[in-house]
Amino acid sequence: MTRWLLMAAAMLSAVASHAASQEWRAEVSAELRAFTESPVDTRQHGANLSLSAEVEYHNAWDDGRHALTVRPFVRVDQHDDKRTHADLREAVWTFHDRGFEVRLGVDKVFWGVTEVYHLVDIINQTDVLENPDGEQKLGQPMLKLSRETDLGTIDLFLLPWFREREYPGKQGRPRTQPRIADELSSYSSDQGRHHVDVALRWSKNLGDWDLGIAHFRGTGREPRLLPGFDGDGELVLKPRYDVIRQTSMDLQGVVDSWLWKLEALTRSDAEDDFIAATGGVEYTFYGVADSSSDIGVLAEVMWDERGEAATSPFNRDAFLGVRWVANDVDGTELLAGVVSDWNNGSRFINVEASRRIGNDIKVGLQARAWAAVDRQDTLYGLRRDDYVELKLTRYF
Amino acid sequence: MRTEIGLCFAFALSLTGVVVAESDADKGLAIAVEADRRDTGFHDFRAELTMLLRNRHGEESSRIMRSQSIEVENDGDKTLIIFDEPRDVQGTALLTYSHKTGDDDQWLYLPALKRVKRIASSNKSGPFMGSEFAYEDLASQEIEKYTYRYVKDDEIDGQSTFVIERDPVDENSGYKRQWVWIDKAEYRPLKIEFYDRKDSLLKTLVFSDYQQYLDQYWRAERMYMENHQTGKSTLLTWKTYEFRVGLADSDFTKNSLKRAK
Incomplete structure (x- = not known):
């Protein structure tokens, strides 16, 4: 830790001693969730208000060769x-x-190409508290070295500190039933969260296609969930983190108005040796009916060799969706779709829409529903957590 | 003697006839090639852009961006555009590898997700950031993207111009044809009329406030696009042009997108 502090101090003094271009920006959001059904657990609530703020400081010097970015985030929630x-x-x-x-x-890195399930993305831990969609990530301490050559780009990652996945509390909603007690997380490695993870990725643009191949060795970001009891003697699920090896590929191609996407991996953990894949297409109709609107149709398939035993709910699933982009001044967009588990019939319905109001405000709407959720499905606990979320963000 | 002169005259006339028959296409192409030649060799540049969008009710909205380009030998330019405003898209960046033939390659960087998304660039006619500029209007203008025909000579604000018609080769273009007014003195575009697929006049783009850089390269500081069918307009203003600032190919990669701020 002292070393990190020294490094930070050296960085700051380097920044201070250079004539640099400094920039501040910030955003503040208010979010209201309203649930359509009574909760499974009586400690949960029917509505929830939440506020969040993010500030970004950016400083570049030496003609942009050096840069420092700091971006803290904070959320205050009414109930959870x-x-x-x-x-x-x-x-x-x-x-x-x-x-x-x-x-x-501390940085954030994204790998992947598909819309619904980010199978091969592994550098950062998912911030499940923010949104169950898995799009939000926790900052990950790292050293990353990259080299771009004519033969492609090589990225080498050294990840010295593991971030545990944090889950909603007793009053949190939506959440699994029983609750996942992240305070009872455990590791199969003696080094626990101090296990130094490494990753290597090669990627290259091949004209109409972008290909990436990666290998990761370290603590898996996705825990196994084991039944147990918390301090109050309540039944909970306890996260268990294994050291895994994973080799993955991601491929994206563009052919006229078609986008082709494929992510696949092979992973070995303490329990299993398995393969998983997700992929699909997106076709866009441009300038629909002589308007400036684009309508895209998306279809994706998610498959995991482990089936219902998978650590992800997307194991035998198919997604069908529509994206509408108005291309108007306010940047109006809508994405609506259904994910269906073809093994057990469970369905997850998702609608997301957003537009700008003026130059500095954005309004977003999300609606999520779980239908016919099978008892065997990981999402069974969410069966009565259908909700609508309205979010207002002001940018500074 | 008389017949000989007559024959010679007739021969000369037929020669001219052949030349004239080919010359509309040839002359159109020659003008485009000369304009392109005069604008080649700048290596790289960067600039700041402001777009003022106005709808038919006079309501305004603005966009602020930074752009940088590098020339690529025997192919189209590489361009990186970084958005500063509106604020919700701040840090979003668009990378384009334009090609002389075939679709351009395009990637969009979404800073909130740190994600680089491939874009299907067959979407040429789509509006850029809700403006009256289509992606293809802002793309690198390569000779091979059109076929040409010289139309006539004309005059704009006392400057004598050629008028050439150029027809997009790409069937995904939103235009059937464009008429381009190019001044004879410096081979700069002064005005473009865009005709939609049904061949009705869709938009007019007027270039003004030309400045010369490195004693060679002319750039219009103001580009005013008016849509005749919707009554909307966009004023694109270019500021702080800098040429040969030492940009390299490594400033136009997917990794460089992620560094864009």
Whole structure:
């Protein structure tokens, strides 16, 4: 830790001693969730109000070769004390010169191409508290070295500190039943969260296709959930983290108005040796009916060799969706779709829409529903957690 | 003697006839090639852009961006556009590898998700950021993207111009044809009329406030696009042009998108 502090101090003094371009930005959001049914657990609520804020400081110097970005995030939640949380999303020093790049600090990295399920994305832990859709991530301490050559880009990651997945508390909603007690997380490795993870990725643009191949060795981001009891003697699910090896590929191609997407991996953990894949297509109709609107049709399939025993609910599922982009001044967009489990018939319905109001305000609407959820499905606990969320964000 | 002269005259006339028959296409192409030649060799540049969008009721909305481009030998330019406003898309960046033939390659970087998304760039006619500029209007203008025909000579604000018609080769283009007014002195576009697929006049783009850089390259500081069918308009203003700032190919990669701020 002392080393990190020294490094931070050195970075700051380097920043202070250079004439640099500094930038501040911030966003504040208010979010209201309303649930359509009574909760499974009586400690949960029918409506929830929540506020969040994010500030970003960015400083670049030496003609942009060096940069420092710091981005803290905080949320205050009306009912769920677990969801009242803070995170350092980013605190990273970047150096780049002629195709060589170093990133040191807390950062966020995304791998993948599909819309619904981010199968191969593994560097950052998912921030489940923020949104059950898995799009939000926790900052990950790392050293990243990149080299771009004609033969592709090589990224090498050293990840010295593991971030546990944090789950909604007793009053949190939506959440699994029974609750996942992250305070009872355990590790199969003696080193626990101090296990140093490594990852290597090669990626290349091949004209109309983008290909990435990666290998990860370290603590799996997705825990196994084991039944147990918490301090109050209540039945809970306890996360168990294994050291895994994973080799993955992601491929995306563009052919006229078609986008082709494929993610696949093979992973070995303490229990299993398995393969999983997700992929699909997106076809876009541009300028529909002589308007400036685009309508895209999306179809994706999610498959996991482990079936119902998978750590992910997307194991035998198919997604069908529609994206409408108005291309108007207010940036109006809508994405609606259904994920169906073809093994047990469970369905997850998702609608997301957003538009700008003026230059600095954005309004977003999300509606989520779980239908015919099978008892065997991981999402069974969410069967009565259908909700509508209205979110207002002001940018500064 | 008389017949010989007559024959010679007739021969010369038929020669001219052949030349004239080919010349509309040839002359159109020659003008486009000369304009392109004069704008080649800048290597790289960067600039700041502001778009002022106005609808038919006079309501306004603005966009602020930064753009940088690098020339690629024997192919189209590479361009990176970074958005500053509106605030909700701040940090979003668009990377384009334009090609002389075939679709351009395009990637969009979404900073909130740290995600680089591939875009199907067959979407040429779509509006750029809700403006009256389509993606293809802002794309690198390569010779091979059109076929040409010289139309006539004309005059704009006292400057004598060629008028050439150019027809997009790509069937995904939103236009059937464009008429381009190019000034004879410097081979700069002064005006473009865009005709939609049904061949009705869709938009007019007027270039003004030209400045010369490195004693060679002309850039219009103001580009005013008016849509005649919707009554909307967009004023695109370019500021702080800098040429040969030492940009390299490594400033136009997917990794560089993620560094864009």
